[in-house]
Amino acid sequence: xxxxxxxxxxxxxxxxxxxxxxxxxxxxxxxxxxxxxxxxxxxxxxxxxxxxxxxxxxxxxxxxxxxxxxxxxxxxxxxxxxxxxxxxxxxxxxxxxxxxxxxxxxxxxxxxxxxxxxxxxxxxxxxxxxxxxxxxxxxxxxxxxxxxxxxxxxxxxxxxxxxxxxxxxxxxxxxxxxxxxxxxxxxxxxxxxxxxxxxxxxxxxxxxxxxxxxxxxxxxxxxxxxxxxxxxxxxxxxxxxxxxxxxxxxx
Amino acid sequence: xxxxxxxxxxxxxxxxxxxxxxxxxxxxxxxxxxxxxxxxxxxxxxxxxxxxxxxxxxxxxxxxxxxxxxxxxxxxxxxxxxxxxxxxxxxxxxxxxxxxxxxxxxxxxxxxxxxxxxxxxxxxxxxxxxxxxxxxxxxxxxxxxxxxxxxxxxxxxxxxxxxxxxxxxxxxxxxxxxxxxxxxxxxxxxxxxxxxxxxxxxxxxxxxxxxxxxxxxxxxxxxxxxxxxxxxxxxxxxxxxxxxxxxxxxxxxxxxxxxxxxxxxxxxxxxxxxxxxxxxxxxxxxxxxxxxxxxxxxxxxxxxxxxxxxxxxxxxxxxxxxxxxxxxxxxxxxxxxxxxxxxxxxxxxxxxxxxxxxxxxxxxxxxxxxxxxxxxxxxxxxxxxxxxxxxxxxxxxxxxxxxxxxxxxxxxxxxxxxxxxxxxxxxxxxxxxxxxxxxxxxxxxxxxxxxxxxxxxxxxxxxxxxxxxxxxxxxxxxxxxxxxxxxxxxxxxxxxxxxxxxxxxxxxxxxxxxxxxxxxxxxxxxxxxxxxxxxxxxxxxxxxxxxxxxxxxxxxxxxxxxxxxxxxxxxxxxxxxxxxxxxxxxxxxxxxxxxxxxxxxxxxxxxxxxxxxxxxxxxxxxxxxxxxxxxxxxxxxxxxxxxxxxxxxxxxxxxxxxxxxxxxxxxxxxxxxxxxxxxxxxxxxxxxxxx
Numbered sequence: 026x027x028x029x030x031x032x033x034x035x036x037x038x039x040x041x042x043x044x045x046x047x048x049x050x051x052x053x054x055x056x057x058x059x060x061x062x063x064x065x066x067x068x069x070x071x072x073x074x075x076x077x078x079x080x081x082x083x084x085x086x087x088x089x090x091x092x093x094x095x096x097x098x099x100x101x102x103x104x105x106x107x108x109x110x111x112x113x114x115x116x117x118x119x120x121x122x123x124x125x126x127x128x129x130x131x132x133x134x135x136x137x138x139x140x141x142x143x144x145x146x147x148x149x150x151x152x153x154x155x156x157x158x159x160x161x162x163x164x165x166x167x168x169x170x171x172x173x174x175x176x177x178x179x180x181x182x183x184x185x186x187x188x189x190x191x192x193x194x195x196x197x198x199x200x201x202x203x204x205x206x207x208x209x210x211x212x213x214x215x216x217x218x219x220x221x222x223x224x225x226x227x228x229x230x231x232x233x234x235x236x237x238x239x240x241x242x243x244x245x246x247x248x249x250x251x252x253x254x255x256x257x258x259x260x261x262x263x264x265x266x267x268x269x270x271x272x273x274x275x276x
Numbered sequence: 277x278x279x280x281x282x283x284x285x286x287x288x289x290x291x292x293x294x295x296x297x298x299x300x301x302x303x304x305x306x307x308x309x310x311x312x313x314x315x316x317x318x319x320x321x322x323x324x325x326x327x328x329x330x331x332x333x334x335x336x337x338x339x340x341x342x343x344x345x346x347x348x349x350x351x352x353x354x355x356x357x358x359x360x361x362x363x364x365x366x367x368x369x370x371x372x373x374x375x376x377x378x379x380x381x382x383x384x385x386x387x388x389x390x391x392x393x394x395x396x397x398x399x400x401x402x403x404x405x406x407x408x409x410x411x412x413x414x415x416x417x418x419x420x421x422x423x424x425x426x427x428x429x430x431x432x433x434x435x436x437x438x439x440x441x442x443x444x445x446x447x448x449x450x451x452x453x454x455x456x457x458x459x460x461x462x463x464x465x466x467x468x469x470x471x472x473x474x475x476x477x478x479x480x481x482x483x484x485x486x487x488x489x490x491x492x493x494x495x496x497x498x499x500x501x502x503x504x505x506x507x508x509x510x511x512x513x514x515x516x517x518x519x520x521x522x523x524x525x526x527x528x529x530x531x532x533x534x535x536x537x538x539x540x541x542x543x544x545x546x547x548x549x550x551x552x553x554x555x556x557x558x559x560x561x562x563x564x565x566x567x568x569x570x571x572x573x574x575x576x577x578x579x580x581x582x583x584x585x586x587x588x589x590x591x592x593x594x595x596x597x598x599x600x601x602x603x604x605x606x607x608x609x610x611x612x613x614x615x616x617x618x619x620x621x622x623x624x625x626x627x628x629x630x631x632x633x634x635x636x637x638x639x640x641x642x643x644x645x646x647x648x649x650x651x652x653x654x655x656x657x658x659x660x661x662x663x664x665x666x667x668x669x670x671x672x673x674x675x676x677x678x679x680x681x682x683x684x685x686x687x688x689x690x691x692x693x694x695x696x697x698x699x700x701x702x703x704x705x706x707x708x709x710x711x712x713x714x715x716x717x718x719x720x721x722x723x724x725x726x727x728x729x730x731x732x733x734x735x736x737x738x739x740x741x742x743x744x745x746x747x748x749x750x751x752x753x754x755x756x757x758x759x760x761x762x763x764x765x766x767x768x769x770x771x772x773x774x775x776x777x778x779x780x781x782x783x784x785x786x787x788x789x790x791x792x793x794x795x796x797x798x799x800x801x802x803x804x805x806x807x808x809x810x811x812x813x814x815x816x817x818x819x820x821x822x823x824x825x826x827x828x829x830x831x832x833x834x835x836x837x838x839x840x841x842x843x844x845x846x847x848x849x850x851x852x853x854x855x856x857x858x859x860x861x862x863x864x865x866x867x868x869x870x871x872x873x874x875x876x877x878x879x880x881x882x883x884x885x886x887x888x889x890x891x892x893x894x895x896x897x898x899x900x901x902x903x904x905x906x907x908x909x910x911x912x913x914x915x916x917x918x919x920x921x922x923x924x925x926x927x928x929x930x931x932x933x934x935x936x937x938x939x940x941x942x943x944x945x946x947x948x949x950x951x952x953x954x955x956x957x958x959x960x961x962x963x964x965x966x967x
Binding site: 106110124136138 | 538539542543544547551552554555877880881882883884885886887888889890
């Protein structure tokens with residue numbers, strides 16, 4: 026079943042001075058099946074972030090449309106957007122975006138609190154989510170008291186706790202050391218095996234090699250895509266590296 | 277590096293950070309302007325000459341000292357906000373290759389630009405508003421307006437300029453030391469330094485509660501005006517300390533307990549606000565406490581001075597039932613010869629006639645006023661009191677004879693209501709009997725009606741409890757005043773001799789005093805000075821020896837009181853204005869700095885799925901709490917201070933409680949209005965920064 030459908034997505038920015046037009050997305054089309062783990066790769070300026078912002082309903086496209094489980098994002102009313110995001114999407118950011126005034130526990134619970142869930146339900150869901158991520162022991166700590174890897178796992182728990190249809194991850198390993206990165210990617214694979222659909226934007230070939238499918242974006246269009254098929258992570262990594270070389274040399 | 281570079285960078289920085297610098301420059305200019313006005317008022321010879329007063333310069337110097345101290349605190353506080361915001365910028369310069377001494381040069385140039393701008397602007401303010409201020413003073417003191425009030429004097433320009441430049445230099449050194457000490461990485465990231473969750477600091481909370489309790493206790497239980505003078509300052513200090521401690525720890529305590537209540541805390545309306553406030557309070561409790569205290573200062577200063585000033589007429593009526601009181605004697609060696617009241621009356625009538633005013637009525641009284649301690653049914657001289665005394669026991673006792681009483685009483689009856697005119701029944705006192713009257717019990721709850729009263733070793737039976745005593749006293753607002761009527765001159769003389777023995781050179785003398793009412797009060801006030809002068813001249817011609825006289829007139833007293841209260845009011849308005857101004861400034865900087873800190877937080881919340889309306893609501897509830905807390909505290913402080921303020925006002929002869937209540941309420945209302953307006957405006961800036 027298609028969970029996400031992106032159809033001929035275009036985004037044109039007008040620079041504030043001079044009015045020069047910049048086309049960030051020139052017609053991106055792809056779909057994501059339920060339970061898929063998709064990585065999107067591209068250089069800086071390729072349009073990855075713009076794409077992600079539109080998928081997250083934080084930004085509006087100038088052309089084309091996005092459908093989440095058949096519902097067009099531009100049909101969601103302005104004042105329902107926040108709730109829509111909260112209920113359907115989970116976010117993992119490069120900079121964690123944990124609130125320094127909250128404990129990890131409160132950070133994880135925040136989407137449920139905003140959704141008006143009962144305290145007992147919060148408790149059950151918290152245990153279900155935090156346990157597998159290995160952060161049950163440090164829930165009462167504050168973000169500045171734990172490591173980057175732990176912060177990112179807490180952020181992942183916050184994204185998971187609402188049982189979202191789709192998790193959008195923006196360079197989740199970008200601020201982590203290699204060991205924490207590996208750990209987080211294992212967590213992501215684990216989440217995916219449990220049926221969670223994940224869309225991850227990255228420019229780390231290593232991170233992308235954990236995904237089931239890799240999309241390459243260049244100059245605002247989907248330039249190429251790789252399927253894992255039966256390959257191992259290492260084999261996929263090699264294919265990604267080759268593609269990147271090809272992208273760079275232009276042949 | 278080129279020389280002009282630092283100045284250019286500095287100029288650019290000040291311009292770029294206008295949102296931070298302008299309010300500081302304006303604030304300093306405002307403070308300096310007020311400082312200039314106070315100092316110039318104190319030093320402008322023409323003014324004190326025109327007003328003929330000695331109070332004015334003294335009070336203005338005192339006001340300037342208070343203002344100077346306030347400026348120091350306020351500008352340092354503002355500076356700390358400013359530096360917090362700027363620190364990362366300096367860090368960036370360092371990373372980009374500027375050495376610290378270069379940064380110090382930039383910092384110096386920035387400080388110099390801001391400082392010069394403030395001083396120049398401040399002096400302009402001062403010079404411009406000086407004329408307005410002196411006009412206001414003249415109006416308040418009901419004095420002739422002195423022409424040509426543009427007063428420029430190098431000294432009055434230099435003192436404020438030098439004082440504030442020194443203050444700015446001090447601030448610069450504080451900043452310089454802070455910056456030189458920091459490492460570049462710290463400079464860059466100082467803003468983001470990890471905050472720990474505040475814990476309730478119990479000892480501080482206990483100290484705060486005790487201190488606040490003690491301060492309140494004093495304010496509520498103080499018994500006499502004299503005690504109020506001694507204890508007022510202590511109470512103020514205690515309340516200030518208490519307010520700071522309770523704000524710093526009490527708010528944390530309350531929020532922590534809210535956080536522990538899970539059903540309450542895990543709600544979308546509460547969680548972001550409570551957690552936000554918990555961290556906010558740690559940094560801002562001091563700011564909020566300062567706002568509360570400044571606000572209290574505004575309320576107290578303005579309400580007391582306004583009610584004093586507007587109660588002048590009232591006060592004068594109570595204290596001067598007649599317009600002129602005169603007593604005089606001649607002294608040759610040990611010999612004292614009282615000038616008899618008949619002679620005094622003659623002099624006054626002559627003087628009045630010469631100036632074309634008519635005397636309506638003259639009363640004479642032979643009065644002995646002695647101070648005692650009232651303890652049980654005994655009047656003790658201070659030498660008899662064992663183990664010291666309490667000021668609330670002090671009382672001033674007026675002795676007159678039955679004859680004097682009868683005479684004064686008959687005049688009163690005829691004067692006040694001729695229809696009631698009848699010969700008063702004699703008291704018929706025996707030598708061991710007295711009539712007793714509580715003229716004023718300023719301090720003591722004189723619930724008792726003594727049957728007997730002992731003084732100087734003799735016990736007298738109280739034959740009559742009088743409800744009215746025919747002689748007023750200008751001590752009546754400060755200490756207890758009792759009136760005692762004794763049988764005859766012999767008894768009065770015994771008392772005189774006994775107290776003479778007890779008090780020695782501090783003993784009281786008889787006063788043969790006349791009180792004069794004039795037919796037309798306004799007419800006599802107009803020629804008051806001439807009348808007084810004529811009386812004194814005539815007195816010189818009577819008898820031989822050294823002349824001692826006491827001429828107490830309503831018009832002179834009014835002039836003095838007006839000058840004093842007018843000066844108070846002016847200071848109250850000016851300092852109240854400065855406090856209000858400071859409050860506004862603190863709120864502004866608080867909002868701005870919080871806005872920058874909160875921006876990131878709210879952006880995260882929006883990403884996680886809080887919609888803009890909810891963010892606004894959360895911000896709103898945090899703001900409202902921070903807004904009302906200091907205002908409510910100020911209102912409570914003022915309410916609690918009310919009894920002690922009333923007692924203090926009594927010393928200044930204001931006894932009109934309802935006037936004071938009205939003044940306080942009006943001040944509170946106006947203040948709340950201004951405060952709300954300021955808050956709405958700064959909240960807008962805050963929203964702008966956050967979004």
